[in-house]
Amino acid sequence: MNPLQRLLVVDDDADMRLTLKLSLELAGYAVEVAANGREALEVQRMRPANVLITDIFMPDADGFEAIDSFRREFPGTRIVVVSGGAQFSKRDYLPDAALIGVDATLQKPFEIDALLQTLQSLT
Amino acid sequence: MRLHPQLSLLVAGAVAPVLVLAMVAGVLLVRHERQTMQSEAIGRTRSAMSAVDAEVRGHFTAIQALASSKALELSDLRAFYEEAQRVARGQSDWLTVRLALATESQVFDTTIPFGNDVPPMKDLGSFRLAVASRQPVVSDVDTSGARPTVHMRVPVVLDSVVRYVLTVQVAPESFKDVLRAQHLPESWVIALVDRNRRFVARVPPAASGRPVSDTFRAAINRSANGWFAGTTIEGTRTYTPYVTSELSGWVLGIAIPAATVDAAASRTVIGMGAGVAAALALALILGWYMARRIAAPVAALAAATEAMGQGKDVRVPDPARIDEIVQLHDALRTAAAAVRERSDLQEREKAALQAADRAKDEFLAMLSHELRNPLAALTAAAHVVKLAQPGSEAAVKARGVIERQTKHMARLIGDLLEISRVAMGKVALERERFNLAKMVADVINVWRASGRLERHFVSLGAKAVWVDADRARLEQVFSNLLDNALKFTPPGKRVNVSVGPERDQAVLQISDEGEGLAPGMNERMFDLFVQGERGLDRAAGGLGVGLALVKRLTEMHGGGVSAASGGPGKGATFTVTLPSVQPSAEQAAPFESAPRGAARQVLIVEDNDDTRAMLHEALAFSGHDVREARDGASGLALAAERAPDVALIDIGLPDLDGYEVARRLRAAPGGRRIGLVAITGYGQPEDQKRAFEAGFDAHLTKPVAPERLKQVMAGLR
Numbered sequence: 001m002n003p004l005q006r007l008l009v010v011d012d013d014a015d016m017r018l019t020l021k022l023s024l025e026l027a028g029y030a031v032e033v034a035a036n037g038r039e040a041l042e043v044q045r046m047r048p049a050n051v052l053i054t055d056i057f058m059p060d061a062d063g064f065e066a067i068d069s070f071r072r073e074f075p076g077t078r079i080v081v082v083s084g085g086a087q088f089s090k091r092d093y094l095p096d097a098a099l100i101g102v103d104a105t106l107q108k109p110f111e112i113d114a115l116l117q118t119l120q121s122l123t
Numbered sequence: 124m125r126l127h128p129q130l131s132l133l134v135a136g137a138v139a140p141v142l143v144l145a146m147v148a149g150v151l152l153v154r155h156e157r158q159t160m161q162s163e164a165i166g167r168t169r170s171a172m173s174a175v176d177a178e179v180r181g182h183f184t185a186i187q188a189l190a191s192s193k194a195l196e197l198s199d200l201r202a203f204y205e206e207a208q209r210v211a212r213g214q215s216d217w218l219t220v221r222l223a224l225a226t227e228s229q230v231f232d233t234t235i236p237f238g239n240d241v242p243p244m245k246d247l248g249s250f251r252l253a254v255a256s257r258q259p260v261v262s263d264v265d266t267s268g269a270r271p272t273v274h275m276r277v278p279v280v281l282d283s284v285v286r287y288v289l290t291v292q293v294a295p296e297s298f299k300d301v302l303r304a305q306h307l308p309e310s311w312v313i314a315l316v317d318r319n320r321r322f323v324a325r326v327p328p329a330a331s332g333r334p335v336s337d338t339f340r341a342a343i344n345r346s347a348n349g350w351f352a353g354t355t356i357e358g359t360r361t362y363t364p365y366v367t368s369e370l371s372g373w374v375l376g377i378a379i380p381a382a383t384v385d386a387a388a389s390r391t392v393i394g395m396g397a398g399v400a401a402a403l404a405l406a407l408i409l410g411w412y413m414a415r416r417i418a419a420p421v422a423a424l425a426a427a428t429e430a431m432g433q434g435k436d437v438r439v440p441d442p443a444r445i446d447e448i449v450q451l452h453d454a455l456r457t458a459a460a461a462v463r464e465r466s467d468l469q470e471r472e473k474a475a476l477q478a479a480d481r482a483k484d485e486f487l488a489m490l491s492h493e494l495r496n497p498l499a500a501l502t503a504a505a506h507v508v509k510l511a512q513p514g515s516e517a518a519v520k521a522r523g524v525i526e527r528q529t530k531h532m533a534r535l536i537g538d539l540l541e542i543s544r545v546a547m548g549k550v551a552l553e554r555e556r557f558n559l560a561k562m563v564a565d566v567i568n569v570w571r572a573s574g575r576l577e578r579h580f581v582s583l584g585a586k587a588v589w590v591d592a593d594r595a596r597l598e599q600v601f602s603n604l605l606d607n608a609l610k611f612t613p614p615g616k617r618v619n620v621s622v623g624p625e626r627d628q629a630v631l632q633i634s635d636e637g638e639g640l641a642p643g644m645n646e647r648m649f650d651l652f653v654q655g656e657r658g659l660d661r662a663a664g665g666l667g668v669g670l671a672l673v674k675r676l677t678e679m680h681g682g683g684v685s686a687a688s689g690g691p692g693k694g695a696t697f698t699v700t701l702p703s704v705q706p707s708a709e710q711a712a713p714f715e716s717a718p719r720g721a722a723r724q725v726l727i728v729e730d731n732d733d734t735r736a737m738l739h740e741a742l743a744f745s746g747h748d749v750r751e752a753r754d755g756a757s758g759l760a761l762a763a764e765r766a767p768d769v770a771l772i773d774i775g776l777p778d779l780d781g782y783e784v785a786r787r788l789r790a791a792p793g794g795r796r797i798g799l800v801a802i803t804g805y806g807q808p809e810d811q812k813r814a815f816e817a818g819f820d821a822h823l824t825k826p827v828a829p830e831r832l833k834q835v836m837a838g839l840r
């Protein structure tokens with residue numbers, strides 16, 4: 001069993017949240033979900049997770065703000081960033097995310113196995 | 124060759140003939156002056172000659188007077204000798220008086236005692252001439268003796284026979300006095316010359332008997348009287364007029380130094396030349412100035428033209444007052460303006476191309492993002508379906524995700540294909556004649572029924588207007604604009620739709636109370652792929668093809684679309700215009716604007732101003748008769764005045780609470796049939812339960828969506 005078993009999935013797309021939660025639960029993780037950065041902080045305070053899996057484009061507080069807040073309030077939490085940003089333009093924030101020191105990045109769409117492998121590698 | 128020197132040459136060319144004329148005039152003037160001087164000199168020469176002739180005649184007269192002596196007539200030669208001696212003493216110029224027989228025998232010489240031998244006779248030629256001509260004769264200068272002499276010979280005729288010849292010898296120098304008496308300028312030369320071309324007398328002096336200069340002799344040989352340019356015996360160049368005496372055959376010449384004559388001429392020439400030179404210089408200066416006046420603006424224009432080539436402004440400070448230059452200047456400025464306009468246009472086109480390119484890149488990024496998101500959800504869902512128990516909750520949910528996301532992707536891709544088909548002109552319009560207002564109302568009704576309008580107040584003002592158009596395409600146009608308005612307008616705000624005729628056009632307008640437009644977006648937003656600035660959140664996501672589609676489709680119909688906005692936050696209005704047509708007869712049936720439910724008396728009791736106003740508006744829009752109250756007491760008072768059909772009551776009122784108001788309304792006469800609706804900020808099941816217990820028929824949670832309100836209203840009987 002992976003010791004980092006509690007996950008928090010943050011995505012503004014309900015279907016994305018749902019499918020990630022379902023597939024990660026099938027893999028044996030305990031999964032909490034949140035629709036934005038603010039909600040994620042509230043959830044984390046109640047039921048802290050070991051790993052934060054977050055999108056970057058989100059309403060209210062964007063992914064960068066969420067990451068920043070987690071860094072300060074929950075320094076032990078590992079962070080995985082997923083994004084659909086393309087390589088064409090400034091809208092690609094994944095490299096930026098890597099720069100600010102998140103643990104891993106994944107570009108949408110990704111195979112769940114890839115996400116699972118990434119999670120394994122965080123131990 | 125440069126223009127300026129050319130023009131100077133032009134002026135010089137114009138001046139040259141004048142110059143030639145001036146030179147000819149100068150030459151003529153000099154010649155005239157010389158002729159004047161010449162004739163004047165000849166006059167002086169003649170008068171000098173006359174003076175000499177008078178002197179000679181004086182001698183002759185004196186000799187003749189002596190010859191008429193009685194002593195000679197009586198042949199008393201001794202007495203005549205004494206008389207002659209006496210007369211000779213009285214004549215200072217007479218050297219001697221000699222008497223000779225016509226036969227050439229000497230009789231006496233007054234300087235020799237009477238009876239003594241007389242030296243032999245000289246100059247026999249003149250003697251014989253006097254005898255032969257019986258006229259007085261003057262000889263040429265005789266230089267055979269100790270001193271030069273001139274013989275004045277007078278024949279003495281007695282009894283018609285030349286018996287004697289009386290000769291007086293005179294010193295040639297004696298004529299000098301006559302010459303001096305002419306009072307000529309010092310530098311001039313006056314000379315008396317005998318028939319042998321030898322000097323008789325000269326001022327300044329020359330030895331009597333000395334031959335004259337070659338040039339003088341040659342001139343006299345040519346002509347008895349005249350004028351010649353020659354050289355004096357001193358070697359001075361002179362102009363000399365001369366005359367020959369008829370009396371003596373002698374020649375008198377006055378030599379005027381060439382320097383004097385030429386000085387006068389050269390004074391004239393110099394004066395003339397100075398005048399001409401001054402005139403020429405003035406002409407050249409004027410020409411230079413005029414040339415500069417022409418050449419400077421031309422050069423400036425040339426420079427300006429060059430500047431124009433480099434894209435700079437064309438400005439010539441002073442295009443002179445020459446019409447052609449001014450015209451050229453104006454033409455150049457016009458051309459420069461045209462060039463600038465063209466380059467501006469090119470700049471704008473370039474900018475537009477760059478903007479389009481940028482928009483395309485952003486579109487690709489956005490497209491990528493929009494497609495990746497549903498793909499990510501699909502991938503995860505597929506994973507779940509693969510692993511989850513068939514029929515399990517997880518599997519069912521995952522199937523739902525797959526269904527929704529594939530639909531979403533299909534719509535995105537459909538949009539893309541649509542815009543590319545329209546853009547490439549592959550869409551053919553299936554035109555029919557229909558009422559645009561009816562179509563708009565139908566779309567709104569369908570959307571209302573599906574719940575898509577429930578977060579906003581959507582109103583429609585419609586007047587029948589007919590178009591000949593593709594109904595499906597115009598539905599697409601309207602749907603896109605309405606969808607846009609809803610997307611950019613916060614919930615609870617208004618979206619107003621109006622459609623109707625305006626002159627010969629059908630005008631469809633969609634106004635919202637949304638974010639409005641950034642300045643400068645009005646035109647650009649209809650371009651393909653362009654979207655307004657948006658935050659990271661993509662709340663208003665989309666591919667940016669909707670408005671481009673709207674524009675292309677309205678243009679295909681011969682119409683247009685425009686956007687206006689008071690600025691960010693002030694809402695936007697999109698206006699579609701289409702050519703309108705006459706309806707066919709059977710179609711022109713009266714049209715009812717919007718279907719409305721049965722009008723009811725509604726009472727709102729709500730202390731919050733915004734909520735009360737919103738409810739009032741929503742109900743009034745649906746055609747209901749609305750009254751309102753701020754608190755429970757006044758609400759009850761209004762109800763007592765006239766019982767409402769429906770009452771909307773806020774639970775948290777300042778005085779009585781909503782439950783209490785409901786109970787009292789129910790208790791009032793006729794209170795049973797009032798439809799009571801509770802409005803609360805809480806949606807918990809306990810709140811609903813409490814409301815129903817208090818007598819409410821329905822329960823609404825704040826914020827109240829208009830569509831939900833409508834449903835509730837419809838649900839009350």
